[in-house]
Amino acid sequence: xxxxxxSFLASAGLVVLLLASATLAVTFGPADISAGDAWMTVLHxxxxxxxxxxxxxxxxxVWELRLPRILAAAGxxxxxxxxxxxxxxxxxxxxxxxxxxxLSSGAALGAVGFLLAGMALLMPLGAFLGSLAALVLALAIxxxxxxxxxxxxxxxxxxxAALASAATSLLIFWSATGDSxxxxxxxxxxxxxxxxxxxxxxxxxxxxxxxPVILLSGRGLDAFAFGDAAAASLGIDIVRLRWTLLTATALxxxxxxxxxxxxxxxxxxxPHAVRLAVGSRHRVLLPASMLVGAVFxxxxxxxxxxxxxxxxxPVGIVTALVGAPAFLLILLRYRRIT
Amino acid sequence: MSGLVLRDVExxxxxxxxxxxxxxxxxxxxxxxxxxxxxxxKSTLLAATLGLRRRAQGSVHFDGLDLAAMPAAERARLxxxxxxxxxxxxxxxxxxxxxxGRIPYQSVWQSGPGAGDEAIVASALAALGVTGFGDRLYQTxxxxxxxxxxxxxxLAQEPTLLLLDEPTSHLDIEAQLTTLDLLRERAQAGCTIxxxxxxxxxxxxxxxxxxxxxxxxxxxxGAPAAVLSAPLLLDVYGVHATIVQLPxxxxxxxxxxxxxxxxxxxxxx
Numbered sequence: 001x002x003x004x005x006x007s008f009l010a011s012a013g014l015v016v017l018l019l020a021s022a023t024l025a026v027t028f029g030p031a032d033i034s035a036g037d038a039w040m041t042v043l044h045x046x047x048x049x050x051x052x053x054x055x056x057x058x059x060x061x062v063w064e065l066r067l068p069r070i071l072a073a074a075g076x077x078x079x080x081x082x083x084x085x086x087x088x089x090x091x092x093x094x095x096x097x098x099x100x101x102x103l104s105s106g107a108a109l110g111a112v113g114f115l116l117a118g119m120a121l122l123m124p125l126g127a128f129l130g131s132l133a134a135l136v137l138a139l140a141i142x143x144x145x146x147x148x149x150x151x152x153x154x155x156x157x158x159x160x161a162a163l164a165s166a167a168t169s170l171l172i173f174w175s176a177t178g179d180s181x182x183x184x185x186x187x188x189x190x191x192x193x194x195x196x197x198x199x200x201x202x203x204x205x206x207x208x209x210x211x212p213v214i215l216l217s218g219r220g221l222d223a224f225a226f227g228d229a230a231a232a233s234l235g236i237d238i239v240r241l242r243w244t245l246l247t248a249t250a251l252x253x254x255x256x257x258x259x260x261x262x263x264x265x266x267x268x269x270x271p272h273a274v275r276l277a278v279g280s281r282h283r284v285l286l287p288a289s290m291l292v293g294a295v296f297x298x299x300x301x302x303x304x305x306x307x308x309x310x311x312x313x314p315v316g317i318v319t320a321l322v323g324a325p326a327f328l329l330i331l332l333r334y335r336r337i338t
Numbered sequence: 339m340s341g342l343v344l345r346d347v348e349x350x351x352x353x354x355x356x357x358x359x360x361x362x363x364x365x366x367x368x369x370x371x372x373x374x375x376x377x378x379x380k381s382t383l384l385a386a387t388l389g390l391r392r393r394a395q396g397s398v399h400f401d402g403l404d405l406a407a408m409p410a411a412e413r414a415r416l417x418x419x420x421x422x423x424x425x426x427x428x429x430x431x432x433x434x435x436x437x438x439g440r441i442p443y444q445s446v447w448q449s450g451p452g453a454g455d456e457a458i459v460a461s462a463l464a465a466l467g468v469t470g471f472g473d474r475l476y477q478t479x480x481x482x483x484x485x486x487x488x489x490x491x492x493l494a495q496e497p498t499l500l501l502l503d504e505p506t507s508h509l510d511i512e513a514q515l516t517t518l519d520l521l522r523e524r525a526q527a528g529c530t531i532x533x534x535x536x537x538x539x540x541x542x543x544x545x546x547x548x549x550x551x552x553x554x555x556x557x558x559x560g561a562p563a564a565v566l567s568a569p570l571l572l573d574v575y576g577v578h579a580t581i582v583q584l585p586x587x588x589x590x591x592x593x594x595x596x597x598x599x600x601x602x603x604x605x606x607x
Contacts, residue, residue, distance in 0.1 A: 007450070008449075092427065094427055216447070217446075219441055219444055219446060219448070222438060223438060223441050225426045225428045225430060225438065226424040226425070226426050226438075229390045229419075229421065230419075230421060230424060232388075232389070232410065233388055233414060233417075233418070233419040234414050234438060234439075234441045234442055234495075235410045235411035235412070235413065235414025235415070235441065235442040236410065237410055275429050276429070279429045279430065279431065279434065280429045280430050280434070281430070281434055281450065283448075283449050283450050284450070
């Protein structure tokens with residue numbers, strides 16, 4: 001139809017942009033590596049090319065350091081942007097982000113708890129469990145208040161988040177030492193340094209499981225534009241759709257927080273920026289948001305690791321530095337239109 | 339019996355029945371007006387008819403089919419609903435909003451409205467005279483324009499049962515008349531229409547059948563000339579009124595005199 005080729009082209013263009021960005025990002029860093037050598041290295045490791053183009057050291061820099069981190073960054077960005085888009089529709093709250101229901105505070109508590117208990121390697125697991133616990137608690141409280149409506153879920157989420165943050169601060173205050181303090185701080189700000197293929201695989205797994213569920217709900221999310229009753233009158237099983245999407249979003253966000261820490265602004269700003277460009281038809285918005293989130297995160301993380309080389313910034317600082325002004329610009333745009 | 343039949347419908351909220359023992363029969367292919375003062379339960383009854391509000395009791399049948407037992411998607415292809423007011427914070431053009439009416443016909447795998455959908459959307463836009471602002475953002479429209487867009491969305495659902503909650507409350511008088519004429523055409527094409535409304539004279543003139551609600555109950559039902567009477571208006575609305583019959587004007591005309599309990603009317607001084 002009229003707009004379908006355009007939206008298909010936009011998605012195809014974004015995929016090309018993502019591949020080009022990933023290729024270019026591999027060449028960024030102290031060791032000088034060309035894009036061609038990077039691709040040949042990938043092909044070699046996939047056993048599609050016989051000879052390794054780089055020395056073992058440089059090969060390791062591409063294959064063990066840069067590539068998993070770049071792919072994880074793209075995956076985390078895609079996941080957070082997707083989760084943010086869904087939360088904004090489900091809660092009918094334009095300020096919603098993936099952490100709205102206390103997920104990031106719960107994750108922080110879990111991660112810090114595991115770290116201080118001497119299980120630093122299991123920090124991602126702690127973060128995941130913490131975020132899920134926060135979500136389940138928030139929804140249980142909302143139900144207790146008489147049904148998990150968006151407003152009740154948000155209010156419950158706020159109280160859970162405040163409680164979890166206080167508990168985290170207490171833990172840090174009580175038992176953190178210099179080293180663990182530094183590690184906690186970097187995690188709380190969001191960081192992808194030291195990402196391994198295992199982390200990348202986990203991010204990919206979360207996307208493979210959750211993204212299709214969300215992407216196929218575009219029709220149902222469209223129906224939510226005018227609220228629950230309107231969606232139900234259009235034949236949408238609103239209770240089932242809401243719980244399915246909340247579960248998928250929580251799993252996705254839980255894994256992203258576990259791998260990257262509480263990276264702010266991606267899930268808030270990217271959906272708004274994309275909505276401004278393509279509108280709210282979710283069958284276009286969801287894939288576009290996901291791809292733009294991936295490209296955005298890929299570049300902010302590349303900036304975080306190479307801007308002040310050899311020192312590395314937590315990527316959350318970069319996303320906030322870019323995201324906050326972008327969000328203000330979007331607000332100004334919206335004010336002029338509505 | 340064909341048409342929409344409600345039997346003893348009860349809806350509860352906050353521990354009390356806001357609709358109780360409501361029964362009515364809206365004839366097939368006719369326009370039925372649902373009347374009653376604010377808070378009488380009109381909106382609740384309409385929402386409960388489509389299962390958008392949970393019924394504590396009662397049954398709802400359309401052409402013998404139990405609407406409550408029907409899968410939601412199937413019901414959405416049969417019956418459309420226009421809310422009293424509909425706001426969104428989403429960035430949707432008028433055309434996008436009308437295209438929402440095609441959702442019940444689309445599969446999960448479909449990437450957007452198909453060619454057939456676009457044609458139906460276009461004709462719904464044209465029917466309501468809103469083709470001209472198809473590409474404008476919904477939020478930038480006036481209240482009356484938004485109402486017409488919502489009616490167009492409902493028509494795009496190709497319903498055989500159409501429920502509207504005060505669909506003309508924000509419209510200017512010309513748009514009210516053209517909209518009511520349009521609904522009449524749809525009824526003649528076989529669609530059963532129920533609309534909640536406040537203007538008794540428009541209801542008398544444009545509806546085939548009236549049902550009057552008071553305190554959650556349907557207290558009168560029948561042809562406009564039979565239903566609209568001075569005692570009923572005093573009982574239900576609390577106004578003294580005179581019903582007159584103008585020559586050449588088919589429907590009864592309600593002339594309001596004064597509210598019950600208020601002072602003298604204009605012609606008694």
